[in-house]
Structure formats: structure tokens, C-alpha cells
Amino acid sequence: MKMQREHPAPPRPATSAMLESVLHAAPVIPVVVIHDVAHAAPLARALVAGGIPAIEVTLRTPAALDAVRAMSDVEGAIVGVGTARRPQDLEAARKAGARFAVSPGSTPALLAAAADGALPWLPGAATASEAMALADAGFVYQKFFPAEAAGGVAALRSLHGPLPEVRFCATGGISAGNARAYLAAPNVACVGGSWLTPASLMDAGDWAAIEALARAAARLHA
Numbered sequence: 049m050k051m052q053r054e055h056p057a058p059p060r061p062a063t064s065a066m067l068e069s070v071l072h073a074a075p076v077i078p079v080v081v082i083h084d085v086a087h088a089a090p091l092a093r094a095l096v097a098g099g100i101p102a103i104e105v106t107l108r109t110p111a112a113l114d115a116v117r118a119m120s121d122v123e124g125a126i127v128g129v130g131t132a133r134r135p136q137d138l139e140a141a142r143k144a145g146a147r148f149a150v151s152p153g154s155t156p157a158l159l160a161a162a163a164d165g166a167l168p169w170l171p172g173a174a175t176a177s178e179a180m181a182l183a184d185a186g187f188v189y190q191k192f193f194p195a196e197a198a199g200g201v202a203a204l205r206s207l208h209g210p211l212p213e214v215r216f217c218a219t220g221g222i223s224a225g226n227a228r229a230y231l232a233a234p235n236v237a238c239v240g241g242s243w244l245t246p247a248s249l250m251d252a253g254d255w256a257a258i259e260a261l262a263r264a265a266a267r268l269h270a
């Protein structure tokens with residue numbers, strides 16, 4: 049009789065190494081919503097010039113995958129997708145050239161799809177049980193979401209005692225004002241947030257202002 053695997057295989061070491069390099073590329077991963085693909089390349093150039101190479105393009109707009117393609121041509125950019133909800137999102141992202149994928153949580157289908165390691169995947173957790181289940185499946189890098197609403201820095205510091213090996217990218221409600229406090233937590237590798245790429249600046253084509261926001265974010269090391 050064929051044995052059924054109870055759990056998805058743990059991610060391959062190369063996958064974890066790639067996630068580690070993404071999470072340590074800079075203190076902040078910008079979470080970007082792109083409506084106009086013409087914004088993609090200049091936005092990526094501004095972020096990279098400001099010292100922020102890893103960029104998460106959310107799969108929330110029809111332009112998202114084209115934006116990933118355009119940004120991936122920008123030298124120095126490490127482009128991934130966010131809001132991956134289903135296995136087909138991972139596959140579409142990989143085909144578009146994404147180098148990592150982020151989800152707000154995790155599902156059995158995503159865990160199974162990510163286990164092949166074709167695209168490094170950062171799953172989301174907001175509770176000890178979720179973080180434990182992901183760690184047991186081999187995912188020591190996790191997105192802590194929604195960070196502020198789920199208890200913020202105090203919650204993350206509390207998780208560090210029982211789950212010392214787990215490292216988080218805290219996202220959701222993070223800004224220039226509170227990012228440093230997150231980055232000072234021993235289990236926070238980086239933070240994610242939308243404050244570097246406001247729609248108003250993108251619509252105005254004010255790439256210099258976005259570069260300035262990126263430059264300030266790159267200096268946020270705790």
C-alpha cells in the first residue's frame with residue numbers, strides 16, 4: 049500500500065537561504081499595490097537607489113504580474129509577490145520571474161504547493177499555534193500579520209521564548225514611527241509595510257520622494 053505523507057516536506061535548505069537573504073537585504077520590505085504597470089520600473093529603481101532591494105508586489109491588481117516582470121529587469125531589485133492566496137498564485141508568480149512569495153496566512157494547499165521549493169515562500173502567522181504549525185512544517189521564516197492588530201512588538205517578544213528559532217517579518221500597521229521598536233525585537237528579521245510607496249506619490253510620478261522614503265527606511269536598523 050502506498051504511504052500517504054502526513055505533512056508536506058519541509059522546505060529545501062536553498063529555499064530557506066533565499067528567504068534569509070530576502071529578509072536581511074534591508075530593514076524594510078515595501079508592500080506595493082501597483083495599478084499602472086508604467087509605475088513598476090521607475091518605482092523599483094527608486095527603491096533600489098534608496099537602499100531597499102527586496103520588493104513585494106501584491107497580487108491584488110490586474111497589473112501585478114506585469115509589474116513583477118518589469119521590476120525584475122531593474123538591476124539590484126529582488127522582486128517577490130504578496131497576497132499569495134492559492135497554489136496557482138505561486139506558479140504564476142514564479143513564471144513572471146518572482147523570486148519569493150508572501151502570504152498573509154497559510155493553508156494546507158499552499159503548504160503542499162510550496163513544499164517543492166520552486167519559489168521560496170514566506171507564510172503568515174498571527175498566533176503561537178499558527179507559528180508552531182509552520183515551524184513544524186519547516187518554515188522558520190514567517191510573516192507576522194496583522195502585526196499591530198495581533199499584539200505588536202509585545203506579542204512578538206512573547207513568542208520568542210517558546211519559539212526561539214522562528215524569525216518574523218512583521219507586517220500590518222507598521223510605519224516609520226514604530227518600525228524601530230519591531231526591529232529591536234530579537235525574533236524580527238525585518239518589517240514590511242506600504243508606507244514607502246503611497247499611491248499619491250506613485251500617481252504623481254514623484255520617484256525622488258519615494259527614493260527619500262526608501263533611504264530613510266534603509267537607515268532604520270535597530
Ligand code: 3PG
Pocket residue numbers: 079130193219220221222240241242243
Ligand atoms: C498588506 O498586506 O497590506 C501589508 O501587511 C501592508 O500593511 P500596511 O498597509 O499596514 O503597511
